[in-house]
Amino acid sequence: MKKLIDKLKKERHLEQSEWTDLIEHRTPELADYLFEQAREIRHAHYGHDIYIRGLIEFTNYCRNDCFYCGIQRSNTHICRYRLSEDTILDCCRSGYELGFRTFVLQGGEDAYYTDERMVHLIREIKSLFPDCALTLSIGEKSEDSYRKFYEAGADRYLLRHETFNHEHYSRLHPAELSAAERQNCLWNLKKIGYQVGTGFMVGSPWQTATNLAEDMLFIEKLQPHMVGIGPFIPHHDTIFAGETAGTLELTLFMLGLLRLMLPKVLLPATTALGTIHPHGRELGILAGANVVMPNLSPRDNRKQYALYDNKIATGEEAAEGKEKLVQQMEAIGYHVVTARGDSLMSADHLPK
Secondary structure, eight states, X not given: OHHHHXXXXXXXXXXXXXXXXXXXXXXHHHHHHHHHHHHHHHHHHHTTEEEEOEEEEEEOOOSOOOTTOTTOTTOOSSOOOBOOHHHHHHHHHHHHHTTOOEXXXXXXXXXXXOHHHHHHHHHHHHHHOXXXXXXXXXXXXXXXXXXXXXXXXXXXXXXXXXXXXXXXXXXXXXXXXXXXXXXXXXXXXXXXXXXXXXXXXXXXXXXOHHHHHHHHHHHXXXXXXXXXXXXXXXXXXXXXXXXXXXXXXXXXXXXXXXXXXXXXXXXXXXXXXXXXXXXXHHHHHHTTOOEEOOBOSXXXXXXXXXXXXXXXXXXXXXXXXXXXXXXXXXXXXXXXXXXXXXXXXXXXXSOO
């Protein structure tokens, strides 16, 4: 199996059968070898820098009913909220003072936030913080809407494809949602000019090694600027409440593979990794990741944005959380930097 890792490192490509074999026959020893190679590639392009993104979870209303998601439309037990524009801007101000130069507006697909409201909010943020990158993560929209947001000043867009396989996708989502439309949105975002992020769940119900191989082939074709993956973690108010969570071990292995396939990609150590293991984010960095996303949302709202159970939602202020993160990263030989942290995936990464 080491030969496949060596091939991936050299050629940036594996056939589907090779991906499947590598994933199915992984061992702890193979993982250690993979992580060594992944760190070498990561250091060559990004050094030991850790880019931080200020995450602002601004609404937990959602029109969709994705079977795995805690903020699904049919969940009547959740306390819904929307942050006011003033509150969102206050989150940005506090983040800016702490050194954040990228803000991520993440929310459910909330009809309250019309194109007009989003355009106004984007322009306000970019006007107040012109040296910062603005990332949106608000789901599936029309190409026209994506274009409006981009022209208003949005730089990046995160839209995880979740799983490439259409049949598998249909088992995780209601009939009105499709893998084809999800993937079409990603191609539209790339065409418009966004720095695009995608990703998938690891260990979701019915997922196979072949499904993961298909995910890797799709990502190779898409050539995104960022890939965010995390373990599936069940939520108690969904039909998957009793399902087994994805593992830290497989998620880290997939992170390492992604780094070898896309050496210049931005690769987050996600909140979900930190949720399933107390040192999950540090282990993600050591597997090849180079981005973390601390939460700038108001403390009272963090637990309400519960996509899955036991999500990290401490009572710390943003400043305390950042300081702890700095210490955690320094303890493993990395340092948090104040920078936009644009992707090196293409020449298009330069600020607009």
